[in-house]
Amino acid sequence: MSLIVMKFGGSSVGNAERMKRVANRIVERKLEGHGCVIVVSAMGDTTDDLIDLSKQLCPGTPPAREMDMLLTTGEQVSxxxxxMTIHSLGHEAVSFTGWQAGMYTEALHGKARITDIRPDRIRHAIAAGKIVIVAGFQGMTEEGEITTLGRGGSDTTAVALAAAIEADVCEIFTDVDGIYSTDPRIVKCARKLNEISYDEMLELANLGAAVLHPRAVEYAKNYNVRLVVRSSFNHNEGTNVKEEAAMEQGIVVRGIAYDKNVARISILGVEEKPGQLAKVFTALANAQIDVDIIVQSGVQNGLADFSCTVSLSDQEKALQVIEGIRPEVGFRQVTSETNLVKVSIVGAGMVSTPGVAAKMFEVISELGISILLVSTSEIKTSCVIENGRLNEVIAALHSAYGLDTDQTVFVGGPSERR
Amino acid sequence: MSLIVMKFGGSSVGNAERMKRVANRIVERKLEGHGCVIVVSAMGDTTDDLIDLSKQLCPGTPPAREMDMLLTTGEQVSxxxxxMTIHSLGHEAVSFTGWQAGMYTEALHGKARITDIRPDRIRHAIAAGKIVIVAGFQGMTEEGEITTLGRGGSDTTAVALAAAIEADVCEIFTDVDGIYSTDPRIVKCARKLNEISYDEMLELANLGAAVLHPRAVEYAKNYNVRLVVRSSFNHNEGTNVKEEAAMEQGIVVRGIAYDKNVARISILGVEEKPGQLAKVFTALANAQIDVDIIVQSGVQNGLADFSCTVSLSDQEKALQVIEGIRPEVGFRQVTSETNLVKVSIVGAGMVSTPGVAAKMFEVISELGISILLVSTSEIKTSCVIENGRLNEVIAALHSAYGLDTDQTVFVGGPSERR
Known part of the structure; x- marks a missing residue:
């Protein structure tokens, strides 16, 4: 008997009909002889409805502890x-809340990290032949406070449980067929990938792809959990996410991602002396602003220019923070720019293949488009450009790296909430 | 500082506006300097909506354990x-589920009884100056299974908590002003009672009055918890439910109740020999049928007639059970009758005042109405009559026992679900 974890997001159980389809799918697996642990999110719009209700009663910021008490009911209903639905199909199932499933977390309401899993009750139920259903996204502190894991929480629950019970595979069911070489809404010949490494998936997940949450991928990588991303609406094969070593080699660029949630902040005419950069980015970090790409251009007449990117929602705050340290740092001007997009090529083979980044710059230049900022890691290269001709750029890159025909990556389609 | 428990039913928190009114009411009490523990039911129709959802997915009888998992979310949302609402008024409040509040129950899903209360977290929160909000109707077994207390569960939660934390008073807020001498919809001059004894309240609650659940009253009596029943819509005084000894004496009949949920079963021509009655009522008890009044009429030619009353929903089942033991018992015929009502006079003074029951029979006879069955206890007399002229009978009794002018009991008005 193999042991499998199956995770279904909110849209997969969004109404009675879908709930029944999911139940049937689970029973199929059970009848194949597997031990089944299921992780589910709240149904469809439940979470948003609860948030709306809380806003009516508590304008401003409700206490995070009470928000967790409120929102965790969504998964408990699911x-x-x-x-019950599985029961009506003639099979035995038992549901557990996060705390009943032994999901212990730190005491950080709204975005707690898992600290320990004690899956005794799950193990007993499986040994008794039952299908186990666990509420995603939630846990409990050692003091008995109910917590939530934050965005992507149900993915993380599924992967962490799979690690804790040593499941053979963790299947993430979603509303797309798997991971694509790029967004199929942009490039028609985007291809579904059969496999992708944890690191590649992590880059893509961090780059705005929404099918799998980065925390879940990181957890899977750390505990070597075999992941499969597949559709809850059909039986297509999906994409395997696994160790690079276990994969077919020779693919340099696996996929192309983009992220429109980018603003550029430029600080111009900064007096050139040691520690200036540190002051700026310490101030931004203290204000909880995540900075992505950072570039310092050459120095002229003792004055330097810095640029960095932040998410659109942090743009205003970043400008204020930087204005606030003007007396201390001394600069001529701070500006910001939106209507940008960050395009990235991702592939584990890049590190050992010279000229991969150069080709990216060349393709974009040939289209007559300026590259505003660049950043690179071992397995990705990102360019920030103006938003206007994004589709053209992605199509050209997809073709240039041979992805139109080969096996390749992007996570397209609408995302599930958790 | 005194310590008070306030219980609000589902209709009292049925929408955002009502929730805010309840929050204000709680804050008023807090500002008077009291320690406040609040027990709340699920908002308005939440429970019914969840039951509907479960029926769509699991026709037939869903597993009781999963039903408890489902329904307890209603109170957790509340x-x-x-x-949060109290927080937005600038006061500190902390919510607890049943298990967080330390409500332990037996492992009987859907109608568990409380076995133990360990209110450490409640005590700590009160000591820290916080308003404590506890989910009514729910608890946990020693094995960590979520249970519900069944009908009237939130009342029971409130009273049991009040006993456990030695609260000075337990206020039950509802949609009527208190306990009335009889149903104000039937008798215009029905009066709200200032006080009533536990035993009287228990009789009334068992007789179909719906403001307070009998289990809660019994709990209050056993642990001597001072109860006040009052409206959540105004600041009127309400009715005190307390020890008889602490009450004004001299009132013989405190109130008049009625119950239309009555069917009469008659078993005619039973062979007269020892043990016959036992066989019949053992069979009914084994089928979980509650029998109320039991009457055996005189024996003629070695054949006796029995009558008993059961609730309307048990009528069909009772007939089947009795037919089933016909070979064993031997009788001529079993019949049943509906369209009946049980009218009861209740008062702790009845036991020491001769002629109280006789007056009831006289009043009903003078109206030309036949009394079909009679039952009595130390503090009540009940008569089953045909349903047609109920209002007349109640008005006549109300007047005959001096209730039109004196202080007096009935629980009128629409009931709250739990």
Whole structure:
């Protein structure tokens, strides 16, 4: 008997009909002889509806502890209903909340990290032949406070449980067929990937791809959990996410991602002396602003220019923070720019293949488009450009790296909430 | 500082506006200097909506364990939202589920009884100056299974908590002003009672009055918890439920109740020999049928007639059970009758005042109405009559026992679900 974890997002159980389809799918697996642990999110819009209700009663910021008490009911409803639905198909199922499943977390409401999993009750239920249904996205502190794991929480629950019970595979069911070489809405010949490494998936997930949450991928990598991303609406094969070593070699660029949630902040005419850069980015970090790409251009007449990118929602705050340290740092001007997009090529083979980044710059230049900022890692190269001709750029890159025909990556399609 | 428990039913928190009113009411009490523990039911129709959802997915009888998982989310939503609402008024509140509040129950899903309360977290929160909000109707077994207390569960949660933390008073907020001498919809001059004894309240609650659940009253009596029943829509005084000894004496009949949920079963021509009655009522008890009044009429030619009353929903089942034991018992015929009502006079003074029951029979006879069955206890007399002229009978009794002018009991008005 193999042991599998199956995770279904909110849209997969969004109404009674879909809930029944999911139940049937689970029973199929059970009848194949597998031990099944299921992780479910809240149904469809439940979470948003609860948030709306809380805003009516508590304008401003409700206490995070109470928000967790409120939102965790969404998954509890899902697990109870799914267990009943399986029961009505003639099979035994038992539902668990996060705390019943032994998901312990730190005491950080709204975005707690898992600290420990004690899956005794899950193990007993499986040994008794039952299908186990666990509420995603939630846990409990050692003091008995109910917590949530934040965005992507149900993916993380599934992967962490799979690691804890040593499951053979963790299947993430979603509303797309798997991971694509790029966004199929932009490039028609985008191809579904059969496999992708954890690191590649991590880069893509961090670059705005929404099918799998980065935390879940990181967890899978750390505990070597075999992941499969597949559709809850059909039986197509999906994409395997696994160790690079276990994969077919020779693919340099696996996929192309983009992220429109980018603003550029430029600080012009900064007096050139040691520690200036540190002051700026310490101030931004203290204000909880995540900075992505950082570039310092050459110095002229003792004055330097810095640029960095932040998410659109942090743009205003970043400008304020930087204005706030003007007396201390001394600069001529700070500006910001939107309507940008960050395009990235991702592939584990890049590090050992010279000229991969150069080709990217060449393709973009040949289209007559300026590259505003560049950043690179071992397995990706990102260019920030103006937003206007994004589709053209992605199509040209997809073709230039041979992805139109080969096996290749992007996570397209609408995302599930958690 | 005194310590008070306040319980609000589902209709009292049925929408955002009502939730805010309840929050204000709680804050008023807090500002008076009291320690406040609040028990809340699920908002308005939440429970019914969840039951509907479960029926769509699991026709037939869903597993009781999963039903408890499902329904307890209703109260969890209420407590979180109420805590947030109080927070938005500038006061500190903390919500607890049943298990967080230390409500331990037996492992009987859907109607568990409380076995133990370990209110450490509640005590700590009160000591820290916080308003404590506890989810009614729910608890946990020693094995960590979520349970519900069944009908009237939130009342029971409130009273049991009040006993456990030695609260000075337990206020039950509802949609009527208190306990009335009889149903104000039937008798215009029905009066709200200032006080009533536990035993009287228990009789009334068992007789179909719906403001307070009998289990809660019994709990209050056993642990001597001072109860006040009052409206959540105004600041009127309400009715005190307390020890008889602490009450004004001299009132013989405190109130008049009625119950239309009555069917009469008659077993005619039973062979007269020892043990016959036992066989019949053992069979009914084994089928989980509650029998109320039991009457055996005189024996003629070695054949006796039995009558008993059961609730309307048990009528068909009772007939089947009795037919089933016909070979064993031997009788001529079993019949049933509906369209009946049980009218009861209740008062702790009845036991020491001769002629109280006789007056009831006289009043009903003078109206030309036949009394079909009679039952009595130390503090009540009940008569089953045909349903047609109920209002007349109640008005006549109300007047005959001096209730039109004196202080007097009935629980009128629409009931709250739990």
């Amino acid at each position: 697990v109870a209903l799914l267990a | 407590v979180a939202l109420l805590a």
